Amino acid sequence: MPENKTGMEAEKKYPVITISREYGALGNSLAKALSDRLGIPYYDRDFVKKTAEKSGYEVEEVEHESEDLSTPNKLLNSFLNSAVSFSSSYDNIFEAQKQVVLELAESPCIIVGRCADFILKEAGIDALNIFLFASVKDRMKRAAELAENGDFSLDKYIEKRDKLRRTYYKTYTGREMGNANNYTICFDTGKISIPTCVDIIMKILEQE
Numbered sequence: 458m459p460e461n462k463t464g465m466e467a468e469k470k471y472p473v474i475t476i477s478r479e480y481g482a483l484g485n486s487l488a489k490a491l492s493d494r495l496g497i498p499y500y501d502r503d504f505v506k507k508t509a510e511k512s513g514y515e516v517e518e519v520e521h522e523s524e525d526l527s528t529p530n531k532l533l534n535s536f537l538n539s540a541v542s543f544s545s546s547y548d549n550i551f552e553a554q555k556q557v558v559l560e561l562a563e564s565p566c567i568i569v570g571r572c573a574d575f576i577l578k579e580a581g582i583d584a585l586n587i588f589l590f591a592s593v594k595d596r597m598k599r600a601a602e603l604a605e606n607g608d609f610s611l612d613k614y615i616e617k618r619d620k621l622r623r624t625y626y627k628t629y630t631g632r633e634m635g636n637a638n639n640y641t642i643c644f645d646t647g648k649i650s651i652p653t654c655v656d657i658i659m660k661i662l663e664q665e
Contacts, residue, residue: 471495471565471662473582475573477626477634478589480618481596481603483646487589488567490655495662499567504557512553519550551629570622574639575630585661588640595647 474491478484488499500507509516551572558568558576562584574586597611606614626634637643642661644654 471497473562473565473573473577473584474567474587474658475577475584476567476569476587476589477574477640478570479591479596479635480615480622481599482589482591483599483651484569484589486651487587487644487646487654488569490651491567491658494655494659495565495567497565497567499569500561501569504554504568504571507557507561508550508553511557512550514546514550514553518546519553572626572629575626575632585642585658586640587658588635588637588643589646590635590643591645591647 476484476488485501488501491497492499505516505520508514509519512519554571555576558571558573559580559582561568562577562580562582574584577584593612593615596615600606600611600615609617623634626632632639635643642657644657646654649657
């Protein structure tokens with residue numbers, strides 16, 4: 458992580474930045490580029506370890522359940538939660554994630570995913586909320602680099618991951634992921650490069 462060259466100035470000037478994204482829309486790439494430019498930390502995959510420590514679940518469990526919730530699992534989760542004695546792993550992990558988000562937001566940082574935009578809004582914490590999207594064709598290149606699709610074709614895997622993220626987000630926020638009204642700004646990363654996104658975001662921050 459680069460040295461924070463802005464020191465106390467960054468503490469005063471920059472709000473927490475959240476990045477919500479479709480699968481393969483370069484959320485991690487934007488977070489890293491902004492981190493380098495602003496000199497503040499970003500949390501994406503590191504977030505999983507922090508949540509595991511907070512929740513008591515294994516890293517693998519958190520990684521699997523922290524943003525992925527299928528419709529059948531959502532229904533089962535809802536049904537089982539009607540039993541007073543039942544405590545869902547999805548709900549427990551979400552609560553742990555929520556605490557991690559709020560702790561990280563005590564100082565300027567960039568948080569990728571994890572319903573952070575909604576969690577911070579509910580807590581009354583100022584944030585600059587970004588949503589990244591692109592066509593499936595544009596996202597297939599990044600999906601191929603990630604090579605997480607297994608036996609699925611890239612386009613089908615992208616569709617699957619998008620659906621899981623949308624279901625998870627709707628379950629824990631009551632909002633539709635990608636609704637422009639919920640974000641400060643949205644970028645089509647298939648048409649707008651990451652460096653250009655960073656430049657635009659910097660102009661927004663300079664106006665704060």
